Amino acid sequence: MGITAWEFKLFNASDCVVGTVEIAPPAQPDQEAESTVTCDCSFSDATCHIVSIILKRLNLPGTLPPELANLTYLQNIDFAYNYLNGSIPTQWASMPLINISLLANRLSGEIPKEIGNFANLSFLILSSNQLSETLPKELGGLDLRDFRINDNNFNGTIPDFIQNWIQLTRLEMHASGLQGPIPSNISVLKNLNQLRISDINGTNQPFPVLDNIKSLRRLVLRNCNISGEIPSIIWRMTNLRVLDLSFNKLTGELPTAISSDSLKFMAMVTSPCIALLCIFAEEFLLFGLNLVERIVRVFKQSDLSYNNFTWQSPEQPACDNYKYCLQNGSYSxxxxxxxxxxxNDSTYGSLGKRMFDIYAQDELVKKDFNIEDHAKGALKPYTLPFNATVTNNVLEIRFYFAGRGTTRIPQRGVYGPLISAISVDPSQKAKERVYTEYTKIQRSKTPKGKQTSPLSGG
Incomplete structure (x- = not known):
């Protein structure tokens, strides 16, 4: 794993803290690094056996050692947030593992079918790697409680065997590479409290049946080619806190009230717009008096654009006051x-991947825009030029996170749009119109014979 030296310190009768881990080349220490080896001395053979190894945020640069299979009592492996590469060793299948977390590394290749031999495996977290191929059918024989494969390069469709994991409480497939549709009987996973799937291609599909899943707290089905109406059961989920149905083809009429008092975040586009020139925002799209009041007073974020809903809209938002801030014309x-x-170094901090879409005047400027790709690295400037035409006195620029890229590197929640500045330069004709408009205003306000120019400073 790239470790050149270890220093163990006895913490108590069963825990060994790894005091020092030396790697080559040396990496900057992380304040949130964890390094713990846990032993269990209660076995009948009167021998202390290693049952858990946690080496997190150490930027380990090596590969996963097959030799860990010699630890025949090992139950927990957590090597999240490192710089490990290579594949997952098939030899690990001989261990009685309960938890495997390899989040945020550089692992590649396929998930070994031998993982299906883990009789006790409950947690399998493989997000933010470079894993590929299809999910082996042998995984269907597991009894998982937590399965996460976000941000990988898998292919094939979402397998029906996920419906076998009836104890599953968390399922995450953000931009995994898998195609749709979402299995029709996913409702059998009645213990789910987090269901997150995004960025799956394929044919259109109706809204998944979720009637039996009563404990959902987070439901994210972003960019999943879902069409039709939102089932009424969604609005009656009393534990639901986050609802994100962005970039689908939803239709129908939205309710004027909802039953859940817990819902805090609702999005049916993507992340809210980062920049709307002249502060012309659409953070809150109003649809019905009771729900409007809830959106404004309770919801932290709400956006229902780019679907085909109908709603009863009351008065215009107050942001209309900022609408007339640009002259019509062409702008650079x-x-x-x-x-x-x-x-830009050899740490897990370099493994982050930010991707978002850029729209101007409701037209797509860039799809899956990645700042690092264009700037040739992190911490380097990049300028994206384009032309825009203003016809209603408003230049509207939107940045949307559509589901691709990492979401937990270097920390949870680091993803989506990021911009440093926006500059707008009017064309010569637009400048002339500004001058003409300014002159008219000045003539109406200034006594005859005392006219000034916008360039005179008078």
Whole structure:
């Protein structure tokens, strides 16, 4: 795993804290690093056996050692947030593992079918790697409680065997590479409290049947080619806190009231817009008096655009006051970016991947825009120029996270749009119109014979 030296310190009768881990080349220490080896001395053979190894945020640069299979009592492996590469060893299948967490590394290849031999495996977390191929059918024989494969390069469709995991409480497949549709009988997973699937291609599908899942707290079905109406059961989920149905083809009429008092976040586009020039925002799209009041007073974020809902809209939002801030005409727009969250070194901080879409005047400018790809690295500036035409006195620029990229590197919640500055330069004709308009205003306000120019400073 790239470790050149260990220093163990006895913490208590069963825990060994790894005091020092030396790797080559040396990496900057992480304040949130964890390094713990846990032993269990209660076995009948009167021998202390290692049952858990946690080595997190150490930027380990090596590969996963097959030799861990010699630890025949090992139940927990957590090597999240490192710089490990290579594949998952098939030899690990001989261990009585309950938890495997390899989040945020550089692992590649397929998930070994031998993992299906883990009789006790409950947690399998493989997000933010470079794993590929299809999910082996042998996984269907497991009794998982937590399965996460976000941000990988798998292919094939979402397998029906996930419906076998009736004890599952958390399922995450954000931008995993898998195709739709979502299995029709996913409702049998009645213990789910988090269901997150995004960025799956394939044919259109109706809204998944979720009637039996009563404890959902987070439901994210973003960019899943879902069409039709939202089932009424969604609005009656009393534990639901987050609802994200962005970038689908939903239709129908939205309710004027909802039963859940817990719902805090609702999105049916993507993340809310980062920049709307002249502060012309659409954070709250109103649809019915009772629900409007809830959106404004309770919801932290709400956006229902880019679907085909109908609703009863009351008065215009107050942001209309900022609507008339640009003259109609052609403009040269420059968007200034720099990736400031990720790094250029050989640490897990360099494994982050930010992707979002850019729209101007409701037209797509860039799909899956990645700042680092264009700037050739992190912490480097990049300017994206384009032309835009203003016809209603408003230049509207939107940035949307559509589901692709990492969401937990270097920390949870680091994803989605990021911009440093926006510059707008009017064309010569637009400048002339500004001058003409200014002159008219001045003539109406200034006594005859005392006219000033916008360039005179008078």
């Amino acid at each position: 727009v420059r968007l200034h970016f720099a990736e400031i969250e990720f790094t």
